[in-house]
Amino acid sequence: MKKEEVLNLMKSSKDGNEWDANCDKVKAAHDNGYPDYWYAEVILSGLINQTLNNPDAGKITIQSF
Numbered sequence: 001m002k003k004e005e006v007l008n009l010m011k012s013s014k015d016g017n018e019w020d021a022n023c024d025k026v027k028a029a030h031d032n033g034y035p036d037y038w039y040a041e042v043i044l045s046g047l048i049n050q051t052l053n054n055p056d057a058g059k060i061t062i063q064s065f
Contacts (some may be wrong), residue, residue: 001029
């Protein structure tokens with residue numbers, strides 16, 4: 001998947017479940033991992049927050065193991 005395709009796919013997510021499914025598609029297309037630009041283009045850019053309309057989306061929380 002090209003970068004533009006990934007970003008458009010993620011922007012098309014309608015809810016958290018679709019976001020998760022689209023994340024799985026991206027990972028499957030990139031050897032079961034996220035592409036190098038993922039963090040900057042999806043997380044830091046605010047794309048996740050804008051798409052899911054949730055200011056807390058993408059925040060990392062630490063939970064016990």
